[in-house]
Amino acid sequence: MHRSVARHALVVQAGESLGELRLRLQQQPARAWDLVCVTDAQRRLLGCLSATELLALPDGQLLGSAANRDWPRAPPGTSDERMASIALHHGVAALPVVDADGKLLEVVGPGALMNVLRREHVQDLHRLAGIARESAQAPQALHAAPLRRLRHRLPWLLVGLGGSAAATLVVARFESAMAALPAVAFFMPGLVYLADAIGTQSETIAVRGLSLSHMGLRQLFAAEIRTGLLLGAVLSALAFPLVMVAFGNLRLASAVALALAIPSVLASALGLGMPALLQRFGADPAYGSGPLATILQDVLTLAIYFGCISLIMP
Template sequence: MTGTVWDRGEPRLAGPDTALRAELRTAAQHASGNVPVAVATDTAGQVLEGMRGRAFDSAAVVAVLDGDRLRGLVTLERLLAAPAATPLGEIMDDAPPVVAPSTAQERAAWLAVQHAEPTLAVVDDAGRFAGLVAAPTLLGVLLEEHDEDMARLGGFLGTAATARSSTTEPVLRRLSHRLPWLLLGLAGALLAAVIVGSFEEQLGQEVLIAYFVPGVVYMADAVGTQTEALVIRGLSLGIGVRRIAVREVVTGVLLGAFLGGLALPLVWALWGRADVAVAVALALLAASSIASLIALALPWLFHRFGKDPAFGSGPLATVIQDVLTVAIYLLVATAVVL
């Protein structure tokens, strides 16, 4: 072999940097050491001859090294255009853009685009050459990041491709995604009916109590749905539930207090029953507060287990909220009115 071009396997990182190769979504994950490598004194002809018959992950750029340190990069276009006797030191870019192994993949890809480079060199903190990120890989990173950005703008989890697939999927697959949760909702509705039936005697004594069951259930659902929408949107933007949990719980309690405070004089004035009005107000406060907690917990659990909250957390939250709201209201009404 006339030149000093050779194959390199995995990027050679020493010490703590070795672990960086395993990190996802970093430059180290995409860097390949199986690329043409030479020294500054090698000529263009020697390098081209040495590259013949060899398989590289990417041959668009030759890395010029001094030992294991990067000195510059030579594009294949420059290599082919140069006379055969030209040393690489004369045609290399001695200040190419480089990134650390821990650099985020999106930042690395955009750096290559901004410098109009077909590849990107990865160099560790000690200046050692760790490999090159090839142009197809950079393009794939940009497409992936664009897909995720579009997903975040749309307010859903995962990727735009996943969301698009769930939007255009066949009818049977739609049913398989939705029907189990709706069947669970049906079971919850039957359970709510059983709970109402268990208060038959109390409702027989004061039928006015039954008038407010739908209203209290609806208001609790509405409060929970607002919280759930905020949580799912936050998760899609990378905002953890812990960051909003306290404020959202406090908001749910305040909403319940406001709605209860508003309902109390209205029910009292329209039906002339202070005890029923107090029962409705207390039920709204308790149900709205609990609805916020449920709406926080369920999307978080779905997200924690790698499931899309858009399919299951809504129906499941509705079931739990409705059953609890009915039970809370009838218990409060029984205690206050009867």
């Protein structure tokens, strides 16, 4: 990302007044700016002023005394995503970059920050669809040759194919249970869908939290586990009487309710844990929202469901 101080900020001295700044600006060609940076004689950043704060000052006000000394700033080498996170967290539209001595190096303007957020959003959408990282020609993806599309999408679908085979083996092992009570098979699509939906919600929260939030992983994990417990409890409480009314089978209703509660917690944990695991190994955490997490949730949900059937309906 190309940035500069001159492009996005007005650099003023601490002893300069607002009236002197206005006179200086009148003598220069008009240009747009996003932030007023107040520095000392060694160009060390003392504080900043937004345009709104600047307009509220009287002409005789010294800018050094009016500057916000707590304005957020970033060190050199900070990633674009981290800069966007800092700006969002503090509610500012522009972010100064200062070195270890406090000297002003550059200013990240709102346009640059918006481009970061848009790029991250588009990349997350690609990964949610199981599409590998696109190149600089991503806007032309709709017009790409079929072989190029195949190269980007097939790897994750092959992972899904392998997982589907595992899910088929799980179901095949319980053929006798389904033959004894065909109603057992009726609930598989709904259970798998609900676990996937909960996992996808957790994955989305994890991806955004890991890339743009200041919340720690432990806090995210604890909150999602509690949410999974609550979701499982509510879904189980709703499913139990419905199954009882429809099929009149207490054991079947208990098995379905239990198979809703446990995968809800596991899906929340997996949805949050996989992006964190990928980030630990240096991979983009958004990949955890792809078909790999989905197929793992499907296999685990089916295994838990038939485990509940075996336990409650021997």
